[in-house]
Amino acid sequence: MLSLSPLWWLLLPLVGLPIWWHRQRRQTQQMQTLATTKFLPAAPPQLLRVWRWRDLLLLLLRCVMLLTMLAMLAGVVASWRGDTVLISPELDPQWVQQTLQETGFTKAKQMTFCAANTCDVDTDNVLFWLEQQQAQWHQDARWLVLAPTGYVRMNGQKPDVRHTLTVRVAPPSAKPVMPRSTIHVAVNSARMEQWRRLFSAFEEAGVGAYTFALNDKLDARTAIAVWDQISPMTSDWSAPLIWQTIATKPAQTGTNAPANSSLQALHIGLRLHKDGQLWTVDQSHDWPLQNVQDAKKLYEAWRSRYVATTPLQSQEVKTNPTAPLSLKALDAVSSTYCLYVLLILFLLERSLAHVRRS
Known part of the structure; x- marks a missing residue:
């Protein structure tokens, strides 16, 4: 058992309140003084509480x-998971079995991972997912990640984990697997189809490196939130990157950010807020939903902001016994x-x- 916010246990003495409350003597009936008792010497009552x-x-x-x-x-x-193997569904089963024997994970539990809800683990960054969910594994548990060449991308900084992590990348196959990273986008707009075409163009510009999943509602995976409405943006509309259409000049939300020439050419204002960045477009202009060249500039501006990733390679990630545990577990x-x-x-x-x- 692990506590992700252990400071709350400082309130543990509150458990003594019910015990104190039950030990209090309560007067269940009104006491009447008898006339004949005034001649008797005073004595404190001897009461015995029967539980x-x-x-x-x-x-x-x-x-x-x-x-x-x-x-x-x-x-x-509760730390209930043991040794685990996370396998990409694109792998050759024969290579998987051979790797399991070489690494000693033949008896470990196997889980599949991909950027879809058809796998056991729905994520496009399995190393980051392990870092967030590591509290579910025993202290001596080991991880083995098996993936094809270029299927998984890794951030420049290695994950900070408490468990032994081994990564094995399969050799290139005859049919190369294109790396894909799913970007979840929430769009509040009456022009949903035009936004779909814009992000489809983004996928083509990324040569299959990204897949944009559009939805009209926010969730925990939303990376881009688009508010394409003249009405004021609601307070719950929040994401690491917000694109907002406003009625007049840019709203004074957040703090000023360094000038970006690409965004200035598209008449897009850039400000910083508590969750990330806010890109605003004045009503006198519009988002590049029709102009191909402007859409390309917008893609390059977004790509320069997006966290750079590198292809995953076979490696051994060093353990850190003091790695912080995330509340996302x-x-x-x-x-x-x-x-x-x-x-x-x-x-x-x-x-x-x-x-x-x-």
Whole structure:
């Protein structure tokens, strides 16, 4: 068990509140003084609290509720995965089996990865995904990544991981596999088809290196958010890169950024905000949805901003026992289960408290 936000455990003494509350003496009935008792010497009452099974069960439920809430805030993740092999579906099965025997991963769990929901791991950067999700693996677990030549691209900086990571790249095959990186784009516009054609042109300009997935809603994977509306942009419309159409001069959102000649030629203003960059176009101009040459300039401006990547090569990544753990290891499924458990505990506690008062 690992805590991704361990400072929340400083509130652990709060678990003693239900115990203190149950130990408080409560006056359950009104006391009446008898007339004959005034001649007796005064003495403090000797009371003995008798615990019933309902009191003990109610105390246990309340303590477990507080512990569950603290565990959710602290980000508790169970390390349940062992040695794992992540395999690209494009590989030759014979080469995969040979590599597994050479590296000693024949008994390890196998998982497929690709930039689609048909694989076990839906990602276009498997090394970054492992860095974000490494809290799910045991401390002594090992990783083996198998991929074709040029199928996976890696950022210039190696991942910071706590586990042994081995990367094996298959030799080039007769049918070369084009490297692809999926860029998720959220578009709020009445000209969706024109935006689709623009990003299709971007894919052709990238010679198959990128695939742009357009959607009309934001999610955690959105890299570009397009607000092609005259109305003001909503506060929840956020992404590392935002393209905004505005009614008048550029909105004073964020801070000034260094001048970019490519963007200035397209009448695009550049500003910095908390999540990344904001590109704005005045109403007197328009995004290059029709002009091919301007679309090419916009692609080059975006490409210069996009993080440069290099093809993945066979290598051994050194482990770092003090590598930070990401909160992204807490997936939505585990959080939902914790909420369900907390709801069940709350219903039981309320029901038992009602029975106890009756």
